[in-house]
Amino acid sequence: MNSRGLRSQLKDSVPVAGLCPQGAYGVQDSLRSGFTSVKNELLPSHPLELSEKNLQLNQDKMNFSTLRNIQGLHAPLKLQMEYRAARQIQRLPFLRSSNLALDTLRGSDESIGFEDILNDPAQSEVMGEPHMMVEYKLGLL
Amino acid sequence: MATLTMSRPPFGGFSFENCKRNATLEGETSKLGFSLPAARKTGTTICGVVFKDGVVLGADTRATEGMVVADKNCSKIHYISPNIYCCGAGTAADTEMTTQIISSNLELHSLSTGRLPRVATANRMLKQMLFRYQGYIGAALVLGGVDCNGPHLYSIYPHGSTDKLPYVTMGSGSLAAMAVFEDRYKPNMEEEEAKRLVRDAIAAGIFNDLGSGSNIDLCVITKGNVDYIRPHDEANKKGVRTGDYKYKRGTTAVLTKAISPLDLEVVEESVQTMDTS
Numbered sequence A: 001m002n003s004r005g006l007r008s009q010l011k012d013s014v015p016v017a018g019l020c021p022q023g024a025y026g027v028q029d030s031l032r033s034g035f036t037s038v039k040n041e042l043l044p045s046h047p048l049e050l051s052e053k054n055l056q057l058n059q060d061k062m063n064f065s066t067l068r069n070i071q072g073l074h075a076p077l078k079l080q081m082e083y084r085a086a087r088q089i090q091r092l093p094f095l096r097s098s099n100l101a102l103d104t105l106r107g108s109d110e111s112i113g114f115e116d117i118l119n120d121p122a123q124s125e126v127m128g129e130p131h132m133m134v135e136y137k138l139g140l141l
Numbered sequence B: 001m002a003t004l005t006m007s008r009p010p011f012g013g014f015s016f017e018n019c020k021r022n023a024t025l026e027g028e029t030s031k032l033g034f035s036l037p038a039a040r041k042t043g044t045t046i047c048g049v050v051f052k053d054g055v056v057l058g059a060d061t062r063a064t065e066g067m068v069v070a071d072k073n074c075s076k077i078h079y080i081s082p083n084i085y086c087c088g089a090g091t092a093a094d095t096e097m098t099t100q101i102i103s104s105n106l107e108l109h110s111l112s113t114g115r116l117p118r119v120a121t122a123n124r125m126l127k128q129m130l131f132r133y134q135g136y137i138g139a140a141l142v143l144g145g146v147d148c149n150g151p152h153l154y155s156i157y158p159h160g161s162t163d164k165l166p167y168v169t170m171g172s173g174s175l176a177a178m179a180v181f182e183d184r185y186k187p188n189m190e191e192e193e194a195k196r197l198v199r200d201a202i203a204a205g206i207f208n209d210l211g212s213g214s215n216i217d218l219c220v221i222t223k224g225n226v227d228y229i230r231p232h233d234e235a236n237k238k239g240v241r242t243g244d245y246k247y248k249r250g251t252t253a254v255l256t257k258a259i260s261p262l263d264l265e266v267v268e269e270s271v272q273t274m275d276t277s
Helices: A006-013 A038-042 A047-053 A055-071 A074-087 A100-106 A130-138 B019-032 B092-113 B119-132 B174-184 B191-208
Strands: B046-050 B054-060 B063-065 B068-071 B077-081 B084-091 B139-147 B150-156 B162-164 B167-170 B216-222 B225-233
Touching: A047 A055, A055 A074, A074 A100, B046 B084, B046 B139, B046 B150, B046 B174, B046 B191, B054 B084, B054 B139, B054 B150, B054 B191, B077 B092, B077 B139, B084 B092, B084 B119, B084 B216, B092 B119, B092 B139, B119 B139, B119 B150, B119 B162, B139 B167, B139 B216, B150 B167, B167 B174, B174 B191, B191 B216, B191 B225
Parallel strands: none
Antiparallel strands: B046 B054, B046 B167, B054 B216, B063 B068, B077 B084, B084 B139, B139 B150, B150 B162, B216 B225
16 A cells, blocks of 8 residues: 555656656646746757656666566566565665665665765755655645 | 745755856856856866776876866876776766776665676766756766776767767867877787887877966776876976076175174063963
8 A cells, every 4th residue: 555645646647757846736836846837838048958857767668678578467566566665665865765665676775876976865965845745745735 | 935834845866946047147247347266177088998907097187177286287087997997088077986986886876786887887876966957067088997808998978979989189288189180099918018109199288278287187997906107208398497686695895894892681581371271
């Protein structure tokens, strides 16, 4: 059973094809994401921004479709079930979780990339406000 | 920041938050006539050659920042693994960080497989990473090493394409170095001959290209042995001052000398202790 409320799932589950705002009904959520400008939403600030945002998603899609072609439908289904289970092992939303099981499944515990060196979330200067983050996750907000 | 909260946990990696601001800044300053500071590059000559028992890599040692030499003796041959070394041209920070990341990844990989890493593995890791960033990481590399399949030499371009060749050159002085290679390369050379060839190729780059200069570093990799010769040849030595503007003693003749001693008596003596606790 997914611990996230249905409403928050709907908000985040749309795969990011462009830079459309993340609020409900596609309207900008000023409380959480700040003020808007049309230019910000239409054009990415850097050509790599979109591709980096979707990197994990695209890589997974590619790997799963290759796996399906080689080993049949069962293999990616089983793996995705394991990913879903591993993704649920989290601390409270405003605390950082290690995601150890997810890393081991993905194989990213054996590689170092720029996401481990630059902008390390462990050294982040801001912290999410606990109440709002929990309410967002439960879908109450 | 106009936000009150953040609803999504922060993730690492490159952050593109300031790109729009930087673009505006650049527009503004260019209107006023200034230019933003340039990244430190290694306008360079790097090259490599495969000889009978292994690989010889060579590099010059100048790092430039726009029109100024930033480092007269920088080291451009980076360690990847005990049997693989990599020369880097392009933006200095990019080559440094990229080779360090790949070196760490290769170490983890070799611990996981339990074998000495192969040059082809390093090549594939580098090209996949550079392609992912679509050439925005300005690192042009010459990768060479000896593994269980023999000596290998690859050249890797910033957009992620690679070539496997017996002799390669990269950097701003690559044409000068390639001219030397094309003239004198022979397959299956001896070690001394290969070292002389690389030295001459880098020297051609140093003397004919403004972006390359100072000394020549060499790295000879054979099966089981690496010779990192830094510097192999000081092609550009800074001169020694031949003259001196100080006058010697006796330049002015002494006519008379009169000595008068000063009599000083001790009037008072007091001791002040320092607090050294």
